Amino acid sequence: MSLLELDGVKVHFPIKKGVLFDRTVGHVYAVDGISLKVEAGQTYGLVGESGCGKTTLGRSVLRLVDITEGSVVLDGTDLAKLPGEEMRRFRRRLQMVFQDPLGSLNPRQNIESILSEGMVAHGIGKDQEERREKIKSILDKVGLPSNALARYPHEFSGGQRQRIGIARALVLEPDVIICDEPVSALDVSVQAQVINLLEELQEELGLTYLVIAHDLAVVRHISDVIGVMYLGSLVEEAPSDALYAEPKHPYTKALMSAVPVPDPEVEDQRERILLVGDLPSPANPPSGCRFHTRCPWAQAERCSTERPELRDVGGGHRVACHFAEEIAAGTLKLTAGEVVSATREGVEDAPPTLPEQAERAEAAVAEAEEAEEAEKAVKAEKADTVEAADAPEKADTAEEKAAEPLEAGKAAEPEPRKAVTTEKDATTEKDAKDAKDAKDAEAEKAAEAGKAEKADEAV
Ligand SMILES: Nc1ncnc2c1ncn2[C@@H]1O[C@H](COP(=O)(O)OP(=O)(O)O)[C@@H](O)[C@H]1O
Ligand code: SF4
Numbered sequence: 001m002s003l004l005e006l007d008g009v010k011v012h013f014p015i016k017k018g019v020l021f022d023r024t025v026g027h028v029y030a031v032d033g034i035s036l037k038v039e040a041g042q043t044y045g046l047v048g049e050s051g052c053g054k055t056t057l058g059r060s061v062l063r064l065v066d067i068t069e070g071s072v073v074l075d076g077t078d079l080a081k082l083p084g085e086e087m088r089r090f091r092r093r094l095q096m097v098f099q100d101p102l103g104s105l106n107p108r109q110n111i112e113s114i115l116s117e118g119m120v121a122h123g124i125g126k127d128q129e130e131r132r133e134k135i136k137s138i139l140d141k142v143g144l145p146s147n148a149l150a151r152y153p154h155e156f157s158g159g160q161r162q163r164i165g166i167a168r169a170l171v172l173e174p175d176v177i178i179c180d181e182p183v184s185a186l187d188v189s190v191q192a193q194v195i196n197l198l199e200e201l202q203e204e205l206g207l208t209y210l211v212i213a214h215d216l217a218v219v220r221h222i223s224d225v226i227g228v229m230y231l232g233s234l235v236e237e238a239p240s241d242a243l244y245a246e247p248k249h250p251y252t253k254a255l256m257s258a259v260p261v262p263d264p265e266v267e268d269q270r271e272r273i274l275l276v277g278d279l280p281s282p283a284n285p286p287s288g289c290r291f292h293t294r295c296p297w298a299q300a301e302r303c304s305t306e307r308p309e310l311r312d313v314g315g316g317h318r319v320a321c322h323f324a325e326e327i328a329a330g331t332l333k334l335t336a337g338e339v340v341s342a343t344r345e346g347v348e349d350a351p352p353t354l355p356e357q358a359e360r361a362e363a364a365v366a367e368a369e370e371a372e373e374a375e376k377a378v379k380a381e382k383a384d385t386v387e388a389a390d391a392p393e394k395a396d397t398a399e400e401k402a403a404e405p406l407e408a409g410k411a412a413e414p415e416p417r418k419a420v421t422t423e424k425d426a427t428t429e430k431d432a433k434d435a436k437d438a439k440d441a442e443a444e445k446a447a448e449a450g451k452a453e454k455a456d457e458a459v
């Protein structure tokens with residue numbers, strides 16, 4: 001038996017209307033029949049667009065929302081049926097790390113008080129002295145100094161606050177930690193640090209995670225198994241490597257096709273599946289396959305009338321699509337949407353993913369710096385022609401560099417390899433900081449505008 005098992009979990013929120021008498025006029029089908037298993041010591045990554053029901057599912061496991069139907073079994077006990085007091089005791093074994101680290105920490109309590117609260121409620125530690133020692137050792141594990149105890153949340157950076165959130169979960173020695181978008185509110189540069197910390201803690205303490213994210217790149221390395229959610233249901237589930245090697249559901253294929261590949265040769269050949277339409281409302285989900293209104297392979301009749309079950313298609317891969325095999329074999333024709341080259345201009349109309357934004361911003365900074373250097377070199381050459389004659393090679397490169405950003409199409413392509421060298425090349429501390437500041441500003445711009453042009457314009 002797995003440590004955590006969800007079977008047919010549904011969470012339907014009633015939509016009420018009326019002034020005197022609350023009438024239920026419909027339901028938001030936030031979670032609509034999810035079954036999954038999280039093995040002890042492993043990480044289950046749950047991904048899907050914003051609004052597809054991920055947070056509601058996480059909250060339902062902790063019984064922070066009422067479960068309409070289904071069971072949540074932790075270590076053999078069905079939590080959905082536990083009476084209040086027993087559930088309260090069980091809650092220690094299930095902890096949550098929230099998306100917004102500042103919003104989830106009481107600004108008026110110092111760190112010791114925040115971390116002690118749960119310990120006192122669950123009777124951990126015989127006195128405050130013992131609790132303080134335990135808190136100190138956990139703070140050390142999450143990379144915070146022990147003088148953090150007397151400080152307040154606002155005195156810490158976003159990444160440090162999330163470390164406090166993780167420490168708050170750890171002091172209660174939980175069996176499972178549910179991390180809901182644990183890095184979404186953090187700077188791109190800090191995200192990897194927090195993900196790495198979660199991984200290290202898992203190895204050291206044998207933790208079990210359910211990691212929720214809207215970004216496939218976030219769950220990729222940390223997850224053993226990944227489940228892809230769409231409108232309240234799982235559409236695909238597979239071991240992480242298998243899912244990335246061969247996504248089988250059209251929705252997963254589309255999500256995956258939006259993630260850039262670090263290898264420039266593969267990246268040049270990457271195709272991007274463009275979906276039509278927006279995410280439908282969970283209050284009025286489409287009939288049949290819920291993805292049929294946006295699926296590029298949707299077939300007449302069956303897809304709009306018959307809801308596909310999540311079924312095993314081999315290799316530990318479960319897919320909710322009537323035509324998974326035909327799509328994998330390439331025998332089913334596209335009926336909607338578009339498959340285009342990822343580097344084609346039209347693709348940039350789609351909102352860039354988080355790693356795309358970061359890469360584009362880095363590439364923009366790298367190119368701008370190169371152009372600046374080249375310009376300086378050209379100026380220097382003009383000022384001192386004798387020296388330039390002595391070093392013809394250098395002058396050539398400088399001219400080539402100056403011309404580079406003007407080449408058609410080149411500036412539009414993210415160049416991750418160049419971006420990596422930017423920080424290495426910044427030898428002094430100030431250079432490094434300037435490069436980082438410029439990069440952060442670019443990342444922010446790119447994120448805000450949601451357009452690739454921004455990054456390109458900066459070049
Ligand atoms: N308490 C609630 N009452 C009514 N609707 C809710 C409630 N909580 C969430 N929802 C709705 O359920 C859907 C799923 O929300 P959520 O679980 O937050 O999605 P995600 O975390 O994937 O972004 C959304 O349409 C949201 O508006
Ligand atoms: S069942 Fe039909 S609509 Fe749904 S994902 Fe498969 S092909 Fe697309």
Ligand SMILES: [Mg+2]
Pocket residue numbers: 051054055056181
């Ligand atoms: Mg959410």
